Amino acid sequence: MSRIAFHTLGCKVNQYDTQAMLELFRDRGYTIVPFQEEADIYLINTCTVTGTGDKKSLQLARHLQQVHPGADLILCGCLAQRQGAELADTGARLILGTQHRARVVDFYEQAVRENTCLVRVDGLEKGLTFEPLSVSFQEERTRATLKIQEGCDGRCAYCVIPSVRGPVRSRAMQEILEETQKLVQAGYHEMVLTGIHLSSYGKDLETGERLIDVIEQLAGIRGVHRIRLGSLEPTIATQAFAGRLAAVPAVCPQFHLALQSGSDTVLQRMRRRYNLDMYREGVRNLRSVYPDAAITTDILTGFPGETEEEFEQTRRFIHEIGFSRIHVFPFSPRAGTPAAAMPGQLSRQEKARRARLLIRDGEEEARAYRMRWAGKVACVLLEQEKDGQLTGYTPEYLPVRVRCLTPRKSGDEIMVCLQPGEDEWMLGTEQTAYEKEL
Numbered sequence: 001m002s003r004i005a006f007h008t009l010g011c012k013v014n015q016y017d018t019q020a021m022l023e024l025f026r027d028r029g030y031t032i033v034p035f036q037e038e039a040d041i042y043l044i045n046t047c048t049v050t051g052t053g054d055k056k057s058l059q060l061a062r063h064l065q066q067v068h069p070g071a072d073l074i075l076c077g078c079l080a081q082r083q084g085a086e087l088a089d090t091g092a093r094l095i096l097g098t099q100h101r102a103r104v105v106d107f108y109e110q111a112v113r114e115n116t117c118l119v120r121v122d123g124l125e126k127g128l129t130f131e132p133l134s135v136s137f138q139e140e141r142t143r144a145t146l147k148i149q150e151g152c153d154g155r156c157a158y159c160v161i162p163s164v165r166g167p168v169r170s171r172a173m174q175e176i177l178e179e180t181q182k183l184v185q186a187g188y189h190e191m192v193l194t195g196i197h198l199s200s201y202g203k204d205l206e207t208g209e210r211l212i213d214v215i216e217q218l219a220g221i222r223g224v225h226r227i228r229l230g231s232l233e234p235t236i237a238t239q240a241f242a243g244r245l246a247a248v249p250a251v252c253p254q255f256h257l258a259l260q261s262g263s264d265t266v267l268q269r270m271r272r273r274y275n276l277d278m279y280r281e282g283v284r285n286l287r288s289v290y291p292d293a294a295i296t297t298d299i300l301t302g303f304p305g306e307t308e309e310e311f312e313q314t315r316r317f318i319h320e321i322g323f324s325r326i327h328v329f330p331f332s333p334r335a336g337t338p339a340a341a342m343p344g345q346l347s348r349q350e351k352a353r354r355a356r357l358l359i360r361d362g363e364e365e366a367r368a369y370r371m372r373w374a375g376k377v378a379c380v381l382l383e384q385e386k387d388g389q390l391t392g393y394t395p396e397y398l399p400v401r402v403r404c405l406t407p408r409k410s411g412d413e414i415m416v417c418l419q420p421g422e423d424e425w426m427l428g429t430e431q432t433a434y435e436k437e438l
Helices: 012-027 051-067 078-090 101-114 161-165 173-185 211-219 239-246 264-270 276-289 308-321 348-371 432-437
Strands: 003-008 041-046 072-077 094-096 118-120 143-150 190-195 226-229 254-256 294-301 325-330 377-386 389-393 399-403 413-420 426-430
Touching: 003 012, 012 041, 012 072, 012 101, 012 143, 012 190, 041 051, 041 078, 051 072, 051 078, 072 078, 072 101, 078 094, 078 118, 078 161, 094 101, 101 118, 143 173, 173 211, 190 211, 211 226, 211 239, 226 254, 239 276, 264 308, 276 294, 276 308, 294 308, 294 348, 308 348, 325 348, 348 413, 377 399, 399 413
Parallel strands: 003 041, 041 072, 072 094, 094 118, 143 190, 190 226, 254 294, 294 325, 399 426
Antiparallel strands: 377 389, 377 413, 389 399, 413 426
């Protein structure tokens, strides 16, 4: 049977979708091989959230066309949804958008039988339901990504995601619980809940269930030791939400709250649905129940018309909040979005300058957050061996190199005393006196 290799660009939702398609091919008898190896078929799950995502997707497709001219290429995902038949010049055998991924094997085999480039990119009108994809294992040894939501109803001025992912669709609770049971049986102890707009989970369901209900239900499954949340809107972090989270010991106190800008005027032009006071309130609510919570975020710098003062407001806000980590992206105009036609477009050089400064600010805050953990004892879920040491993560997602006092393996949870290392890694020494508390 044919050999197939997979590569994912972009977010954790894409990673989940790739894994689901991988399992569909495997179940039909195809042999899965690493992407670096020789294969008969290469599948790329593409990204289009930024111009960089477009560029990487296309470069990789054309590289495969040159290096493996006899292999079939399948292009899936957001760029495929956005450009459709325009990608035929990559030599792809199948171009599949962000629907019908559960039928990817059927479509590929149809394209082979008909000896054609098959394009399956349909519209994303309202009324769609959550696509029945599922996974039973993942490359991560201890952490499993669980997709529970698809689509976004937002209309941010810079974003193409609603046009390539469609409206909000939520996965049924029973399906979530059943897949979690399978993942626990496969040895995964940490569930990472993800979606295109995770905070919107349940708004399309008649049951009235929301994200907090999913969290509480998952925590009741034996073997789920940790529940980690994907990107959230700051407005979801109400006092009531934070209080219910605090009652679930499995919840990891690491929260990725979308920001994009630390300037209210820029947020207005971006058409975000919150302001800085609302953001502060969300952080305050979470820290009221998780004083040592890690707050991470994304910053989009160089938005059209962003003045030097607005940029400096963002820098001050980063230090005010004290993020444990930030991801910085220079603004990338996406055709068809309002921001692409806005006046005051900044030069590439200026956006790069601002990104460098924000990255430096983020590194300062990350170091300060790590220093707060000096001498503290934390639980570490061990994942793999690196340079002769076992490595893992605390619930706050601090990466730790651990000196173990007893034989340990991936999947073990141990208590360690933390000290900052020379880089972003913490150093940990096992504390056997805490064994009985786990």
